[in-house]
Amino acid sequence: MPILNVSELRTHFRGERGPVRAVENVSFTLESGETIAIVGESGSGKSVTSLSIMRLLAGGRARSSGRIEFLGRDILSLGEAEMRKIRGNEIGMIFQEPMTSLNPVLTIGRQIAETLILHQHLSRAQARARAIEMLRLVDIPAAEQRIDEYPHQLSGGMRQRVMIAMALACEPKLLIADEPTTALDVTIQAQVLELMADLQKRTGTAIILITHDLGVVADVADRVIVMYAGRTVEEATTKDLFLHPLHPYTRGLLATIAKLGSSLDDNAASRLTEIPGQVPSLHESIPGCAFASRCPLVTDLCRHTAPSFEAVEPDHKVACHHVERRLQA
Amino acid sequence: MLTFVCRRLLSTIPVMLFIALFVFSLLYLAPGDPAALIAGDQASQTEIDAIRVTLGLDQPFYIRFVGWLGHALRGDLGVSIFSQLPVTTLIGQRLEPTLSLMLLTVIISVCIAVPMGVLAAANQGRWIDRIVMAVAVFGFSVPVFVVGYLLSWVFAIRLDLLPVQGYTPLAEGFAPFLANLILPAIALSCVYIALIARITRTSMIDVLSQDYIRTARAKGLGQGPVLFIHALKNASVPIVTVIGIGIALLIGGAVVTETVFAIPGVGRLVVDAILRRDYPVIQGVVLLFSVAYVLINLAIDLLYTVLDPRVRY
Ligand SMILES: Nc1ncnc2c1ncn2[C@@H]1O[C@H](COP(=O)(O)OP(=O)(O)O)[C@@H](O)[C@H]1O
Ligand code: SF4
Ligand SMILES: [Mg+2]
Numbered sequence: 001m002p003i004l005n006v007s008e009l010r011t012h013f014r015g016e017r018g019p020v021r022a023v024e025n026v027s028f029t030l031e032s033g034e035t036i037a038i039v040g041e042s043g044s045g046k047s048v049t050s051l052s053i054m055r056l057l058a059g060g061r062a063r064s065s066g067r068i069e070f071l072g073r074d075i076l077s078l079g080e081a082e083m084r085k086i087r088g089n090e091i092g093m094i095f096q097e098p099m100t101s102l103n104p105v106l107t108i109g110r111q112i113a114e115t116l117i118l119h120q121h122l123s124r125a126q127a128r129a130r131a132i133e134m135l136r137l138v139d140i141p142a143a144e145q146r147i148d149e150y151p152h153q154l155s156g157g158m159r160q161r162v163m164i165a166m167a168l169a170c171e172p173k174l175l176i177a178d179e180p181t182t183a184l185d186v187t188i189q190a191q192v193l194e195l196m197a198d199l200q201k202r203t204g205t206a207i208i209l210i211t212h213d214l215g216v217v218a219d220v221a222d223r224v225i226v227m228y229a230g231r232t233v234e235e236a237t238t239k240d241l242f243l244h245p246l247h248p249y250t251r252g253l254l255a256t257i258a259k260l261g262s263s264l265d266d267n268a269a270s271r272l273t274e275i276p277g278q279v280p281s282l283h284e285s286i287p288g289c290a291f292a293s294r295c296p297l298v299t300d301l302c303r304h305t306a307p308s309f310e311a312v313e314p315d316h317k318v319a320c321h322h323v324e325r326r327l328q329a
Numbered sequence: 330m331l332t333f334v335c336r337r338l339l340s341t342i343p344v345m346l347f348i349a350l351f352v353f354s355l356l357y358l359a360p361g362d363p364a365a366l367i368a369g370d371q372a373s374q375t376e377i378d379a380i381r382v383t384l385g386l387d388q389p390f391y392i393r394f395v396g397w398l399g400h401a402l403r404g405d406l407g408v409s410i411f412s413q414l415p416v417t418t419l420i421g422q423r424l425e426p427t428l429s430l431m432l433l434t435v436i437i438s439v440c441i442a443v444p445m446g447v448l449a450a451a452n453q454g455r456w457i458d459r460i461v462m463a464v465a466v467f468g469f470s471v472p473v474f475v476v477g478y479l480l481s482w483v484f485a486i487r488l489d490l491l492p493v494q495g496y497t498p499l500a501e502g503f504a505p506f507l508a509n510l511i512l513p514a515i516a517l518s519c520v521y522i523a524l525i526a527r528i529t530r531t532s533m534i535d536v537l538s539q540d541y542i543r544t545a546r547a548k549g550l551g552q553g554p555v556l557f558i559h560a561l562k563n564a565s566v567p568i569v570t571v572i573g574i575g576i577a578l579l580i581g582g583a584v585v586t587e588t589v590f591a592i593p594g595v596g597r598l599v600v601d602a603i604l605r606r607d608y609p610v611i612q613g614v615v616l617l618f619s620v621a622y623v624l625i626n627l628a629i630d631l632l633y634t635v636l637d638p639r640v641r642y
Binding site: 150 | 540541545548549554559562563637638639
């Protein structure tokens with residue numbers, strides 16, 4: 001049984017100029033213990049997707065529809081109190097900016113212990129002991145001293161380790177990491193990713209890794225989901241995606257990467273670079289394929305009818321009318 | 330830490346000196362011959378001369394200032410022209426009501442204004458926010474004596490729940506003490522609540538959009554801990570600053586409130602002294618208020634280091 005099943009997720013923000021269709025049609029499943037990567041240009045709706053799963057888009061301006069099923073529970077229809085029991089306990093989350101994601105006026109020990117006291121009902125002393133244990137687990141030296149320090153006393157890499165320790169303290173079934181290494185230097189990036197992979201082996205946590213670094217994807221993900229303009233356009237095993245990309249957008253991405261190189265050491269070049277053309281405005285509803293304005297294979301059909309996201313091979317889904325032409329080629 | 334405190338204390342010396350100079354000059358800023366003014370219309374020249382000698386007006390300004398300062402530093406603020414009692418004694422007798430009034434006002438204000446501001450920020454743009462902002466504008470624009478008379482008319486005269494005026498020392502029991510003080514404290518709180526609620530709201534709105542608030546929510550924390558633990562501590566520096574600056578408003582307000590509610594405090598003392606041109610008393614009270622203001626704000630500077638670990642000594 002998959003631990004997470006997202007189908008036809010749609011998240012719109014109410015805006016002055018009408019709705020912002022940040023997530024328009026996202027579907028994927030995640031098996032327990034698996035790592036999937038979500039890739040896509042900046043603005044393609046990756047963060048909004050993950051925040052929709054956590055139901056953290058507060059303020060009453062965001063509205064999600066579709067279905068998000070987590071361990072058999074329908075996330076979108078849970079009450080806020082039940083949702084709070086899931087957050088930080090069954091689903092942990094790490095954010096991009098380790099500099100700003102930790103509270104500057106609370107010690108890191110307190111910030112880790114807080115989750116344990118809340119969800120596992122540990123005493124303060126027990127939570128502190130467990131927080132020290134977690135800091136050791138994420139390779140923070142002198143954990144007993146560090147635990148009483150404030151975030152500004154730690155380096156960026158250390159802060160992200162603290163975030164990981166915090167997110168994993170309650171041994172969640174699912175960890176969502178939204179660009180966890182983007183803000184770090186290359187060597188620290190590799191260490192943090194290695195640490196996440198290592199912890200996953202021990203705890204069996206499933207991971208959703210959001211990134212726009214394809215080098216990272218190739219290294220750690222079992223499967224990859226490609227997003228474009230708030231839609232999932234392709235889903236495949238990592239190997240399949242790199243060797244046989246089917247969607248014209250994915251092919252475009254890989255072509256730019258092939259040209260510029262995608263090794264982890266070559267950080268800047270391995271980021272997704274723009275494919276020529278304009279991403280459609282999130283304000284309009286698009287009748288046909290969202291990629292039509294940039295697609296070399298576009299036909300009239302594409303402009304009028306949205307392609308459905310379907311399996312064309314086992315374990316390989318794609319949303320494109322002209323996959324057959326690709327497969328034959 | 331201790332060196333920091335000492336350094337900050339030393340740095341207030343120029344301010345204190347300036348205050349002292351200003352307070353001392355008060356006597357000479359008033360038009361005309363102070364001695365003649367004090368003595369009144371019917372006084373004879375001998376009487377005026379006697380007053381002039383009492384005030385030391387026959388000596389040059391700087392000598393008089395240094396002399397006065399030397400005495401003040403030793404806790405001698407001179408003798409009241411009207412009652413012939415030492416100014417420190419007069420102030421000492423009046424200190425309890427004023428301190429009680431100000432302390433109660435600060436407690437009421439902070440307890441009401443901070444939650445109000447937090448609630449408004451958490452519901453930004455919604456009706457709760459609008460109500461809080463409207464109350465703040467109202468509290469800021471209505472003079473303290475209007476609120477004071479209104480409150481005493483409703484609660485003391487119409488409903489007969491509380492005494493209309495006066496003061497009962499704490500030594501005579503907490504309940505009567507509070508009964509006398511509660512209306513003046515509420516009246517005096519209005520402006521202060523408005524001030525603190527507004528800065529709390531602004532500061533909280535800023536903090537609530539920060540990444541670490543999202544992190545706190547992602548941990549599963551409820552609205553209460555997110556607002557009052559994660560956000561409020563981060564928002565506290567501007568709030569505490571305004572609480573300190575607002576003490577000046579309170580001092581001015583206390584003078585009016587004590588008059589409205591007939592509280593025998595330092596405010597009343599200074600009003601009476603002004604009416605009688607009792608300069609040593611005026612100087613003493615103004616000096617006391619000024620020094621208190623500087624010291625309170627120094628204490629608040631020290632509080633920053635407790636509230637925000639990033640602030641260095
Ligand atoms: N709170 C919000 N209000 C309005 N629009 C938003 C909000 N958050 C994100 N968006 C919009 O949704 C789109 C997708 O954003 P995001 O999911 O952050 O992209 P990314 O794939 O880079 O993570 C962006 O165009 C952004 O402008
Ligand atoms: S559906 Fe048409 S426009 Fe869209 S990606 Fe496929 S070929 Fe291109
Ligand atoms: Mg993002």
